[in-house]
Amino acid sequence: xxxxxxxxxxxxxxxxxxxxxxxxxxxxxxxxxxxxKPLLWVFLSYVLSFVNVxxxxxxxxxxxxxxxxxxxxxxxxxxxxxxxxxxxPFATGWMxxxxxxPVPTALYGLVLLMSAVAYTILMYALIRLEGRDSLLAKAVGxxxxxxxxxxxxxxxxxxxxxxxxxxxxxxxxxxxxxLVPDRRVERVMPKH
Amino acid sequence: xxxxxxxxxxxxxxxxxxxxxxxxxxxxxxxxxxxxKPLLWVFLSYVLSFVNVxxxxxxxxxxxxxxxxxxxxxxxxxxxxxxxxxxxPFATGWMxxxxxxPVPTALYGLVLLMSAVAYTILMYALIRLEGRDSLLAKAVGxxxxxxxxxxxxxxxxxxxxxxxxxxxxxxxxxxxxxLVPDRRVERVMPKH
Amino acid sequence: xxxxxxxxxxxxxxxxxxxxxxxxxxxxxxxxxxxxKPLLWVFLSYVLSFVNVxxxxxxxxxxxxxxxxxxxxxxxxxxxxxxxxxxxPFATGWMxxxxxxPVPTALYGLVLLMSAVAYTILMYALIRLEGRDSLLAKAVGxxxxxxxxxxxxxxxxxxxxxxxxxxxxxxxxxxxxxLVPDRRVERVMPKH
Amino acid sequence: xxxxxxxxxxxxxxxxxxxxxxxxxxxxxxxxxxxxKPLLWVFLSYVLSFVNVxxxxxxxxxxxxxxxxxxxxxxxxxxxxxxxxxxxPFATGWMxxxxxxPVPTALYGLVLLMSAVAYTILMYALIRLEGRDSLLAKAVGxxxxxxxxxxxxxxxxxxxxxxxxxxxxxxxxxxxxxLVPDRRVERVMPKH
Numbered sequence: 001x002x003x004x005x006x007x008x009x010x011x012x013x014x015x016x017x018x019x020x021x022x023x024x025x026x027x028x029x030x031x032x033x034x035x036x037k038p039l040l041w042v043f044l045s046y047v048l049s050f051v052n053v054x055x056x057x058x059x060x061x062x063x064x065x066x067x068x069x070x071x072x073x074x075x076x077x078x079x080x081x082x083x084x085x086x087x088x089p090f091a092t093g094w095m096x097x098x099x100x101x102p103v104p105t106a107l108y109g110l111v112l113l114m115s116a117v118a119y120t121i122l123m124y125a126l127i128r129l130e131g132r133d134s135l136l137a138k139a140v141g142x143x144x145x146x147x148x149x150x151x152x153x154x155x156x157x158x159x160x161x162x163x164x165x166x167x168x169x170x171x172x173x174x175x176x177x178x179l180v181p182d183r184r185v186e187r188v189m190p191k192h
Numbered sequence: 193x194x195x196x197x198x199x200x201x202x203x204x205x206x207x208x209x210x211x212x213x214x215x216x217x218x219x220x221x222x223x224x225x226x227x228x229k230p231l232l233w234v235f236l237s238y239v240l241s242f243v244n245v246x247x248x249x250x251x252x253x254x255x256x257x258x259x260x261x262x263x264x265x266x267x268x269x270x271x272x273x274x275x276x277x278x279x280x281p282f283a284t285g286w287m288x289x290x291x292x293x294p295v296p297t298a299l300y301g302l303v304l305l306m307s308a309v310a311y312t313i314l315m316y317a318l319i320r321l322e323g324r325d326s327l328l329a330k331a332v333g334x335x336x337x338x339x340x341x342x343x344x345x346x347x348x349x350x351x352x353x354x355x356x357x358x359x360x361x362x363x364x365x366x367x368x369x370x371l372v373p374d375r376r377v378e379r380v381m382p383k384h
Numbered sequence: 385x386x387x388x389x390x391x392x393x394x395x396x397x398x399x400x401x402x403x404x405x406x407x408x409x410x411x412x413x414x415x416x417x418x419x420x421k422p423l424l425w426v427f428l429s430y431v432l433s434f435v436n437v438x439x440x441x442x443x444x445x446x447x448x449x450x451x452x453x454x455x456x457x458x459x460x461x462x463x464x465x466x467x468x469x470x471x472x473p474f475a476t477g478w479m480x481x482x483x484x485x486p487v488p489t490a491l492y493g494l495v496l497l498m499s500a501v502a503y504t505i506l507m508y509a510l511i512r513l514e515g516r517d518s519l520l521a522k523a524v525g526x527x528x529x530x531x532x533x534x535x536x537x538x539x540x541x542x543x544x545x546x547x548x549x550x551x552x553x554x555x556x557x558x559x560x561x562x563l564v565p566d567r568r569v570e571r572v573m574p575k576h
Numbered sequence: 577x578x579x580x581x582x583x584x585x586x587x588x589x590x591x592x593x594x595x596x597x598x599x600x601x602x603x604x605x606x607x608x609x610x611x612x613k614p615l616l617w618v619f620l621s622y623v624l625s626f627v628n629v630x631x632x633x634x635x636x637x638x639x640x641x642x643x644x645x646x647x648x649x650x651x652x653x654x655x656x657x658x659x660x661x662x663x664x665p666f667a668t669g670w671m672x673x674x675x676x677x678p679v680p681t682a683l684y685g686l687v688l689l690m691s692a693v694a695y696t697i698l699m700y701a702l703i704r705l706e707g708r709d710s711l712l713a714k715a716v717g718x719x720x721x722x723x724x725x726x727x728x729x730x731x732x733x734x735x736x737x738x739x740x741x742x743x744x745x746x747x748x749x750x751x752x753x754x755l756v757p758d759r760r761v762e763r764v765m766p767k768h
């Protein structure tokens with residue numbers, strides 16, 4: 001019951017975040033291909049953010065599915081994750097409108113980094129509640145993918161100030177790694 | 193349970209898409225009928241998009257109702273469909289503000305085409321999971337309506353560059369065909 | 385199950401409509417009471433629309449609670465209702481910004497009228513499905529309140545062109561009548 | 577069932593409120609740190625409002641979890657709470673853009689105060705329905721925290737006209753007090 005409402009609220013917030021990002025793509029006034037061209041970078045950053053938020057929804061979905069209970073700290077860890085994700089539309093719009101220049105690209109990476117940190121905190125809050133021997137703890141295991149993502153973001157953010165294209169490439173690489181759904185959880189879970 | 197959350201998330205995203213489209217109808221400054229007139233095309237394209245998104249919600253609803261399970265590929269095929277639908281407000285606004293000129297009308301058709309492709313992919317991902325003998329596979333059958341829609345969109349998009357009014361008419365025709373709810377699924381399903 | 389998803393989708397759309405209306409109250413640039421003053425009429429029309437949409441949610445909630453099944457026509461009658469409600473933010477913003485001048489006040493009434501018509505259609509689609517002897521049919525009874533509302537709106541809309549203040553007053557009166565929750569349904573329903 | 581739909585609708589509205597507040601942080605045109613600087617106060621007021629709305633969601637969640645039934649007055653008391661919360665994005669944007677000047681800071685406090693009043697009304701509507709001996713009534717007890725918050729807001733609002741920084745500090749203090757989840761309810765509730 002309570003878990004259901006946390007999932008429903010998170011679904012609502014994530015659904016809105018993923019959808020209002022598209023509002024940053026302002027309808028151009030002219031009606032030719034040339035009028036669409038300035039929107040190319042905005043579109044590309046929208047695609048990247050859509051995939052990233054989609055990954056968070058997907059993993060959140062799997063993680064909560066494996067969890068049995070929620071408590072106060074979990075509710076707040078979840079709101080903390082939603083806070084950083086809610087900055088995604090702003091960071092996406094700024095990076096897209098400025099064609100991946102250094103500072104916006106670094107800020108975008110910072111939002112990705114903090115979202116990953118918040119997700120990790122939520123994961124540990126859940127494991128602490130469920131116990132070391134729980135289905136969830138086994139499913140997560142060493143969380144190598146999560147740790148590598150954090151590391152790559154930590155490298156990408158300062159990197160954005162000097163080579164924003166490399167930072168952008170690193171963001172894409174992390175997204176591609178996660179596009180493969182989290183087999184760790186699926187492996188130990190019964191087919192649903 | 194898991195299926196329920198996929199439905200809830202999709203409902204959320206589709207509900208937001210269908211509602212933020214209306215934000216493209218900017219409140220005019222004057223307060224006479226003449227001030228409303230420039231909004232006529234924006235309103236008509238809003239009606240068309242509302243009906244189209246409504247059709248997707250309706251069919252999505254029936255298809256998921258017939259399905260029993262979801263897995264990783266289904267989750268991503270679903271997000272892929274939501275991605276193309278999320279471009280609907282942008283395409284609607286651009287076409288409406290430019291009074292159905294060629295390029296915006298073609299882009300609108302492209303978004304409809306890609307949404308239909310994404311829906312078809314989701315359908316096959318579900319059938320692959322449920323099996324060839326499942327209720328869903330039987331309900332979908334030869335999917336003649338879906339195939340015809342794809343074909344009409346494929347014709348309408350290039351057509352938009354020369355005769356945008358014909359492309360617009362074709363979009364309306366496809367919508368009218370789908371307004372009749374999917375009897376194929378209802379036929380084999382018990383009354384719910 | 386299917387009824388649940390129709391309720392969830394309607395909740396989503398109504399929740400978004402009720403919330404994006406507030407976006408029409410644009411944040412003023414100055415920071416004094418005088419800067420707030422031009423927003424007074426926008427605020428008043430927001431309050432009126434919030435109450436009206438709240439009434440629809442409330443009655444929708446009671447009506448669906450009394451219903452057992454949904455079918456294709458019900459799904460579309462429901463989308464038709466959501467379509468007219470989705471025009472509320474536009475009509476509210478236009479009426480508020482123009483301080484209840486004739487045409488915007490008439491348009492606002494038209495949206496209220498069409499929403500009431502759509503609600504009535506949805507009610508009959510449900511009764512047709514549930515049967516004349518169903519709990520729902522008994523709960524609705526003669527629907528005197530609904531009929532009176534339709535009549536008042538029919539008078540208020542043309543009235544808005546000559547005496548917009550009277551039309552506004554009539555909208556407020558109808559809202560007040562409905563603020564009392566629908567006892568007809570509650571009377572025959574077991575306490576939930 | 578009925579309680580579930582009230583929770584779902586509230587979740588939807590609160591999810592949208594919490595997310596559209598971020599739209600007040602307009603994407604700047606330049607791409608340097610200097611371009612971000614004017615957004616600092618907008619960001620800080622966003623954080624404060626995110627935490628406040630998060631607290632309301634959290635407490636609403638706990639309170640409804642302890643409740644068994646809902647009725648007409650509860651539905652309207654809930655809509656009344658959502659109304660005041662829906663003014664949060666406006667108040668947040670105005671206070672943030674004007675760097676916590678007197679009138680916007682007072683208005684922000686007024687929205688917080690009215691939300692707290694509305695929450696208290698909802699609580700009493702629920703207790704009246706559930707009975708003095710209900711789990712909910714015991715869980716709430718003397719509601720000292722709620723009473724203190726109301727008192728602090730009552731002091732902070734007039735205070736904002738002379739020392740807006742002190743009013744801002746009081747808003748932060750109340751938020752910090754509530755960040756600790758409502759142990760009163762958790763204490764008497766079985767682990768969920």
